[in-house]
Amino acid sequence: MSQADISPVRVAAIAHIVLFVKDPEASARWYCDILNMTITARAGDGPYKGGIFLSFGVHDHDIALFKSENADDKGREFEHVGLRLATDSADDLRRIYAFFLDKGVNIAEVLDHGVSTGIYFHDPDGHMLEVFHQRVSPDKGAAIAELRSNEGQADPVVLDPLRG
Incomplete structure (x- = not known):
């Protein structure tokens, strides 16, 4: 196996x-x-409009609830699972992105x-996963404050793959 x-x-x-839930408020x-x-x-607007982000008190969110378009869809209860990387480096995220591209991973988006x-x-x-690097520390409620202020919005970004 090569590097x-x-x-x-x-x-x-x-x-x-x-x-995905029938009634996010309930x-x-x-x-x-x-x-x-x-x-x-x-979430005030955009694709997550009506979404609600919940925390156990430390992180910006531990569970998020999005309205299901079809409440009878079994197997679609999970929108995605978020995996926090052991690195806060943007370059490490770019290396992972390059690795995924090289391996033919089915990438949905970068947000x-x-x-x-x-x-x-x-x-x-077909299960969606997310790997992410945390840019705002959860210390002293900073990440919670940031998520609250931006109303849970997510903007598509272009991530330049970093190889080598």
Whole structure:
């Protein structure tokens, strides 16, 4: 196996999960009441309009709730699983992007969330995953404040692959 075949991806943790739900408001109340979560942001516009971001108190979001277009869709309960990288380096993210491209990974998009930049991609069965590097520290509520201020928006970005 050559050096180019060795994955540069180093995941620190499963950072968040995004769920499709019938009623984001009702589900958010349930998560707040039952799991003591706090609403950190509401998506005000764009593709995530109506989405609600919830936190256990440290990170900008641990669970996000997006409205399901078809409540009867089984197997579509999960929008994506977010994997926080063990690096905060933008260059490491660009290296991972190059690796994914070279391996033919099915990349859906690259998004800037203000708090992080993530590469969204599909596994062979069509499940969407995101690897991201955190740009705003969760310390002292900084990431929560950023997500709240930008209303959970995500802007497409062009990520230049970095090889070598």
